[in-house]
Amino acid sequence: MSLLQDLLHKARVKSPRIFHINSGSCNGCDIELITCLSPRYDVEQLGIHLEASPRHADILCITGPVTRNTLEAVMNAYAQVCEPKAVVAIGSCGATCNVFAGSPSVVGPLNKYIPVDVYVPGCPPHPDAIIDGIFQAAQILADRGVREEAKGQPQK
Numbered sequence: 001m002s003l004l005q006d007l008l009h010k011a012r013v014k015s016p017r018i019f020h021i022n023s024g025s026c027n028g029c030d031i032e033l034i035t036c037l038s039p040r041y042d043v044e045q046l047g048i049h050l051e052a053s054p055r056h057a058d059i060l061c062i063t064g065p066v067t068r069n070t071l072e073a074v075m076n077a078y079a080q081v082c083e084p085k086a087v088v089a090i091g092s093c094g095a096t097c098n099v100f101a102g103s104p105s106v107v108g109p110l111n112k113y114i115p116v117d118v119y120v121p122g123c124p125p126h127p128d129a130i131i132d133g134i135f136q137a138a139q140i141l142a143d144r145g146v147r148e149e150a151k152g153q154p155q156k
């Protein structure tokens with residue numbers, strides 16, 4: 001691994017940049033995610049930064065079951081995150097649609113449309129579980145980056 005690759009790997013593991021999108025959640029999971037930014041949890045001190053644009057993020061954090069109205073926004077946000085990227089589904093809705101399953105306005109679960117790297121179960125999950133899920137995704141992202149960069153290396 002070159003010095004630059006080593007630095008990139010460390011930065012991806014230790015300072016994940018996240019973008020949050022609500023795909024039709026009841027807001028319960030969103031409140032828990034925002035709680036992670038509050039002084040009590042203060043995830044910025046752990047290196048996690050919430051970005052205002054998916055173009056500036058490495059990890060997409062998605063709450064909710066995916067509704068007809070939000071599907072396009074989810075797909076657009078996913079497309080805008082640069083490779084390598086990772087996806088975290090926060091809350092049980094992203095995995096199973098949870099209490100919204102069967103609704104005519106719900107088209108999830110999330111993995112019908114995009115690959116999900118980490119599921120954080122719970123309705124809603126505790127902030128500690130969300131932070132843990134983001135760091136799991138950061139490790140997956142960093143390892144993915146190493147593999148993709150190795151593929152781009154000229155063969156000796």
Ligand code: SF4
Pocket residue numbers: 024025026027028029030063064065090091092093094098099122123124125
């Ligand atoms: S998992 Fe529970 S708290 Fe989270 S969006 Fe779904 S219903 Fe709301």
